[in-house]
Amino acid sequence: MTGNTGIIVAFVVYMALMLGIGVLCYKKSNSLSDYLLGGRGLNSWVAAMSAQASDMSGWLLMGLPGAVYAFGTGQIWIAVGLGIGTVLNWSIVASRLRRYTIKAGDSLTLPEYFENRFRDKSRVLRMASAVFIIIFFTVYSASAFVSGGKLFSTVFGIDYQVALLIGVLIILAYTFLGGFLAVCWTDFVQGLLMLVAILAVPILACMAVGGVSEVGEALNGVSPTFLDPLKETNGQNTSFISIISQLAWALGYFGMPHILVRFMAIKDQRSVKKSRIIAIVWVIISLTCAVFVGIIGRAFVTGLYDPANGVADQESIFIRTIQKLFIEPGAFVPVAIIGGLFLCGILAAIMSTADSQLLVTASSLSSDIYKVAIDKKASDKKLLWVSRIAVLAVAVVAYFIARDPKSSIMDLVSNAWSGFGSTFGPLVLFSLFWKKTTRSGALAGMIGGGLTVIVWDYIPMMPGADGLVNLGVxxxxxxxxxxxxxxxxxxxxxxxxxxxxxxxxxxxxxxVALNKGDS
Structure with a gap:
């Protein structure tokens, strides 16, 4: 029996568990509120772990370590920004958003909250919100599918297109069946698995290299400035614009629908406080370890990034490290099973974000577009099934976007993150903390922020080395x-x-500001 047998056993057991949770939660999702918010009954641990697991995605175990592996510790400012953003989001937004969405007509989605908060009888605000959610989440979901395709393709040596389809079908199955409750409970399990994997792998890799000093010597051979966060690997100083741009990832948190919806679903105020501590500790540990995966991985696994020879496979560093530690040819099955479980940590990161993105997009299609523009009298049961069908539709579009095996996880996540942060982030903050905010201001800010990102990232208008480039480049x-x-x-x-x-x-x-009538 070979190491591949152990990996297959680990993956089959893990995916069976996720599908089992989906089936179990299917029986408990009897209303639209159950399907979209789990009946606002999440406990502290599930809310915290689900929010952070759905936040980080395959980017945590593939995109971030890959960036550090290729370009050095000058890339850690993204992790610093995300840490700051997590602390601020849980500290100033979570509690008040939960209270306000209940007070504002018991809103089930972010677009519905905006409509109720600003008394928008025209429903334009709700529809515009839903359109931006669909646009940016389709791109975001595609990034998770790309991560899954690369994982299965690298681990099992199968064609990327086949690998992509396998990952999409697994995610679809339990999201379609169980809705929000299934997503949150699977995210809870996946968050724990991600934490174990990202803690253990860099420590074991460091030991395999020979210790901290040996890692340092190896990295010095790559570049004397590899470990200097204020310098690039070519010796030049990291630019002010680069550092500010990386730290600015913190702003994205205030506009992430799949994270904000967790705040809306927490069962009471006491649980919010406990969830805050759990989430902040989880994210600090996870981001720190992800950076160390890239640092130690550069000393442990060579040859994944060599632009001179057209090699840029740095986003597979976590996978390659696990394979080298546990699943080299001839490995015993029990040892390979452990490696397989660590690889499932990557799958967990991918699935925990993709399912949340699909569900929030589906909720916008059903509650914010179908019910508003197509069937105003749709029953709860009908909307429940419209949501499930919407999950399928969005997944199909994201699947076709993800079919290009050269797609960069980092680029896709970056564009979607910026889109949500700019479209909804300022509006969420102003709606919660500035009483003079109006419907006109909300609509102008949302559209202006979303369109700015689209223009900045996708429309070439500046001269570059090979012609016109977008403003971001x-x-x-x-x-x-x-x-x-x-x-x-x-x-x-x-x-x-x-x-x-x-x-x-x-x-x-x-x-809401005085916290009246809340538990």
């Missing part, structure tokens, strides 16, 4: 910075120049 500035600033400016300007908020909006805002 030309300036080196991450699109979330201009997007967030423009959105914030538009919210303030349009809120101040137009008709102010109604009296009942102001009273509702004050009740």
């Amino acid at each position: 030309g300036t080196g500035l991450y699109s979330i910075i201009p997007g967030f600033l423009i959105s914030s400016l538009l919210i303030v300007v349009f809120s101040l120049v137009g008709k102010g908020p109604s009296q009942d909006m102001v009273e509702e805002f004050q009740e």
Whole structure:
């Protein structure tokens, strides 16, 4: 029996467990509230682990370690930014957003909350929100599918297209069946598995190299500045724009629907406080270890990044490290099973984000578009099935985007992260903390922020070495910075120049701010 047998055993057991949770939760999802928010009954551990597992995705175990592996510790500022963003999101947004969504008509989705918060009878705000969610989450889901395809292809040596299809079908199955409850419980299991894997692998790899000093010597041979976060591997100083752009990832958290919806679903205020501590500890440990995977991996596995020879397979460093530690040819099955479980940690990271993204996109299609524009009298049961069908539809589109095996996980995640952060981040903050925010300001800020990212990242308009390039490439500035600033400016300007908020909006805002009637 070979190491591959052990990997197959680990993967089959893991995926069977995820599908089992989906079937179990299917029986408990009897209403739209159950399917989209789990009946607002998440306990502290499930809410925290689910929020962070759905946050990090395959990017945590593939994209971030790959960036550090290829370009050195000058890439750690993204991790620092994400750590700051997590702390701020749980500290200032979670509790108040939960209270406000309950007060504002018991809103089940972020677009519904915006509509109720700003008394938008035209429903334009809700529809525009849903459109942006569908656009950016389809790209985001595609990044998770790419991660899954690369994982199965690398581990099992199968064609990327076949590997991609396998990953998509597994994620679809339990998301389609169990909805939010299944997603959160699978995310809880997956978050624990991710944590174990990312803690153990860099420690074991460091021991295999021979210790910290040996790792340092090997990295010095790669580049004397590899371990200097203020320098590039070519010896040049890391630019101010590069550091600010990486730290700006923190801004994205305020606009992530799949993370914010976890805040909305926590069962009570006491659970929010406990969840905050769990989530912050989890994310600090995970991001730190992910960086060390890239650092130690560069000393342990060579040859994954050599642009001079057209080699850029750095995003597979976590997979290659596990294979070298546990699954070299001839490995005993029990040892390979352990390696297989660590590889399942990568699959867990991928699945825990993709399922959440599919579900939030489906909720926007069913609750914010179908019910608003197509069938205003749709029953709860009908909307439940529309949501399930929407999960399938979005997955199909994301699958076709992900079919290119050369797709970069880092690029896809970066674009979607910026899109959400700029479209919804400022609006979430202003809606929660500035009582003068109006419907006009909300709509202008949302559209302005979303369009800024689309223009910045996708429309060539600056001269480059090989012709016109987009503003992101030309300036080196991450699109979330201009997007967030423009959105914030538009919210303030349009809120101040137009008709102010109604009296009942102001009273509702004050009740939420004073924490009246909450448990």
